Amino acid sequence: MIPEHTGSRATRIIGALTLAGFAVVLVLALVVSPPDQVQGDAARLIYLHVPVAIAMNLGFGLNALGSAMWLWKKSRWWDTLAVSAAEVGLVFTALTLVTGMIWGRPTWGVYWTWDARLTSFSLLFLMYLGYLVVRRLPADLEVRNRRSAFVALLSFVDVPIVYFSVTWWRSLHQSATISLNTTISGSMLFTLFVSMAVFVACFAWLLLHRFRVAWLEDEVETKGLDLAISERRAEALVVP
Amino acid sequence: MTNGGYVLAGYTIVFGTLIGYTVRILLRGRSLSKQLPPEDRRWM
Numbered sequence: 572m573i574p575e576h577t578g579s580r581a582t583r584i585i586g587a588l589t590l591a592g593f594a595v596v597l598v599l600a601l602v603v604s605p606p607d608q609v610q611g612d613a614a615r616l617i618y619l620h621v622p623v624a625i626a627m628n629l630g631f632g633l634n635a636l637g638s639a640m641w642l643w644k645k646s647r648w649w650d651t652l653a654v655s656a657a658e659v660g661l662v663f664t665a666l667t668l669v670t671g672m673i674w675g676r677p678t679w680g681v682y683w684t685w686d687a688r689l690t691s692f693s694l695l696f697l698m699y700l701g702y703l704v705v706r707r708l709p710a711d712l713e714v715r716n717r718r719s720a721f722v723a724l725l726s727f728v729d730v731p732i733v734y735f736s737v738t739w740w741r742s743l744h745q746s747a748t749i750s751l752n753t754t755i756s757g758s759m760l761f762t763l764f765v766s767m768a769v770f771v772a773c774f775a776w777l778l779l780h781r782f783r784v785a786w787l788e789d790e791v792e793t794k795g796l797d798l799a800i801s802e803r804r805a806e807a808l809v810v811p
Numbered sequence: 812m813t814n815g816g817y818v819l820a821g822y823t824i825v826f827g828t829l830i831g832y833t834v835r836i837l838l839r840g841r842s843l844s845k846q847l848p849p850e851d852r853r854w855m
Contacts, residue, residue: 575852577840593826601822611813616821623825662832666825673821677814773829780836787843790851 577783585776592769599762607759616674618762622770623666629774630660631699631730638723641716647789650716653723654706655781659774661699668696679743687740691733698726 600618607614637653640646671689672682683689702722706715737746755763812818844852 575841575844576837577844597822601818606813612818613814615818619821619825662828666828669824670821673817673824677817777829777833777836780833780840784836784840784843787840787847787852791843791846794847794851 577780577787579779582776582779585772585779589769589772589776592765592772596762596766596769599758599765604759604762605756610678613674613677614759616670618766620667620670620674621763622767623663623670625767626770626774627660627663627667628730628734629771630656630663630778631695631727632656633778634660634699634702634723635727635730638720642720645713650720651782651785651789653720654703655778655785657699657702657723659777659781661696661703662777663770663774664692664696664699668692684743686743687736688733688742688744691729691736695726695729695733698722698729702726 596618600615604615604618606612633656634653637649637651637656640649641653671692675684676682702719705722706719708715710718736742737744
């Protein structure tokens with residue numbers, strides 16, 4: 572029997588691992604990991620900020636991949652992946668923005684400043700919000716998919732700009748947290764890596780469910796349209 | 812804990828948002844599933 576929900580064996584396994592992982596992350600981030608020498612306990616926000624930013628990039632990468640593949644293959648599967656990844660990615664973008672602002676207040680003294688990273692990032696947020704708006708504009712299915720695919724690919728141009736903005740321009744934002752020359756101490760780096768793995772698992776779990784919801788939405792819409800057409804045809808056949 | 816308020820706010824917002832979004836997706840999935848026959852609930 573097919574259940575009346577979007578869960579499956581895969582989502583149950585990933586979900587259980589994610590929940591257990593979050594418990595471990597909370598202990599590592601709030602109890603085990605020491606405060607930073609310069610930032611103090613505000614550094615504990617990095618265990619959220621960097622992982623949600625990675626999940627966000629995964630979302631936008633998959634959105635671009637799905638959009639490009641739809642333009643090539645015209646497959647419903649790729650379009651569904653694109654829209655699902657964009658929405659989940661946008662949630663993680665909002666979280667990256669908010670955690671960054673909260674971290675910025677005790678570290679920089681301000682919640683917000685119009686520097687290169689923050690400005691290009693807020694533009695990224697608005698562009699993907701625009702992508703979801705374009706998806707909802709009334710249009711033929713093929714037209715909707717094509718124009719949203721172009722908006723997605725255009726929006727993705729901003730992703731590397733956001734990443735490299737701290738090296739291309741003078742920025743208040745620090746350079747990449749994790750690199751080959753990273754100087755983060757062992758337990759802090761370990762906590763960060765565990766948190767990254769758990770947030771990626773959380774992203775995967777949300778994406779699987781959101782994909783299935785998007786698939787069902789299209790099914791319901793198509794069924795509704797089919798029903799309306801058959802009702803019209805039946806009306807036309809009735810002899811006055 | 813120094814800056815405890817900021818840390819607490821950050822963790823509360825992140826986990827609160829993720830819980831809220833999860834509930835929204837799961838409820839939407841259940842509601843849509845009920846509108847369709849089993850053969851249309853395959854997503855591959």
